[in-house]
Amino acid sequence: MSFSLPDPDQILQPLPRSGASAAQTAPRRSLGGSRHLWWNEARLSGRDGTAAEVRDDAHHGAGFARISAARADLVGLSLNQPRIMGILNVTPDSFSDGGRHNLPEAALARAQEMLRDAEILDIGGESTRPGAAEVPVAEEIARTAPVIAALRAAGITAPISIDTRKAAVAEAALQAGANIINDVSAMRFDPDMAALAAQSGAPIVLMHSVATPETMQKHAHYDDVLWAVRDHLFQRVEAALSAGIRPENLILDPGIGFGKTTAHDLQLLRDLGSFHEFGLPLLLGASRKKFIGAITGAATASERVSGSVAVALQGAASGVQILRVHDTRETRQALSIWQAIQGNYHEE
Known part of the structure; x- marks a missing residue:
């Protein structure tokens, strides 16, 4: 390529x-x-x-x-239309659904439910909400690898992403059956992550973030957030290529809500198209995030479903290839209507 x-x-x-x-x-x-x-x-x-x-x-x-240019397929999945990535948190403290899917049985049931509408699953064992503390590697592995193994044992063949900053966690997940790495630190947190991605050949999501989840909102200061995010992703792509990661295995995420104010998030959503010139797939993860509550007054994450769907449609209209969401059914319905309006509908 x-x-x-x-x-x-x-x-x-x-x-x-x-x-x-x-x-x-x-x-x-x-x-x-x-x-x-x-x-x-x-x-x-x-x-x-x-x-x-x-x-x-x-x-x-x-x-x-x-x-x-057409984007490279993602684990055999064409990216010629927006794909829905369902969020499956197996943590006790996720801001949206912490504690609901900790056990493999509960996670499997939720995964099967989401895959009626989603094409990709994203499994996370460490909350990265603002203020969240780091989870020890062994604990994060214990939360995620058994769930991934259980999903594969149950016959689930859809692409599975491991949402982690840690190479050891990602490696255990890949061994259990995951095939995508989603790193909110873009390989900055763990120096071994780049080598793992290169050696495994797994696609990796490089996201813009600052500091750590525990302190990131204290660093939400930019002269121009669009240029800051673009410069960061430019540098992380260079680092990935230098580490031997193939360009067709790179996915970019502007990092909505990570070390950003509501105004920053809105500017990035308006200008999502600015990142297409990299020639790489774009992932948008804005589901149920705080800025939706700041605008609408929806205090809890579960009240932000409609706002999340609106943001997902903005992403689709901006050409984003992967929509990372909690509410897969609602997002699929809205996306299907949007696609039909664009001409992708034929009466039988």
Whole structure:
């Protein structure tokens, strides 16, 4: 796979169209291989604050090609449409569902329920909510590996992601049957994570975050959050490539809610398209997060379902390939209606 990084000092952000309106555009370029989203112009922004619309790719051919190229399949799963990743926390203190799925039996039942609508499962054994304390490696392994093994023993073949910052936890999960690593620290927390990802060949999610979950909200200060997140992901992609991780195994996540204020989260959601120029799949994990409550007044995570679905649809309309959510049924229903409106519906 030929791969090149974008210009670090400019952002080429596609302006997507969808459905019937896309048929009127020429030339019509697919957004990351999407079946639903097309584009033929972009906004070019510089660090100095300059911005201009770009329609001709004569001077930005490599960037246009990266944005348009189909993304590599994820463990055999095509990313030509948004895929739902169901969150399965096996922790006693998750902000959303802590303690409900600790035992393998309960986790299996929830996994089977989610897979009616989701295509990927994300298993986590350490809460990374703001203020959460670190969980010892042995305890995190004991929480996650048996659950993953039980899911595979039950015949579940869907891709399984291990949500961890620790290489030993990820390795145990891979041995138990997981096949994706989701690292909220983008390999900064554990220096052994990069080597594990390279040697195993497992796809890895690189997320933007600052400090640790325990202290990250004290570090929510940026001159420009969009540039800060982009610079961070640029550096983490470079680190991954230097470690021998293949580019087709990289997935990017802007890290909504991790060391960010509500204003920061909203800016990143408005400008999700800014990250397409990397030419890599994008994951959005904003389900039930605090900013939804700050805007709507929904004090508890369970009251934020409708807001979470709205954010997921914003992600889909922005070309995000993976939507990481708690509420898989509600998200699938909304996504199915959105896809039908875009023209992906035929009466029998």
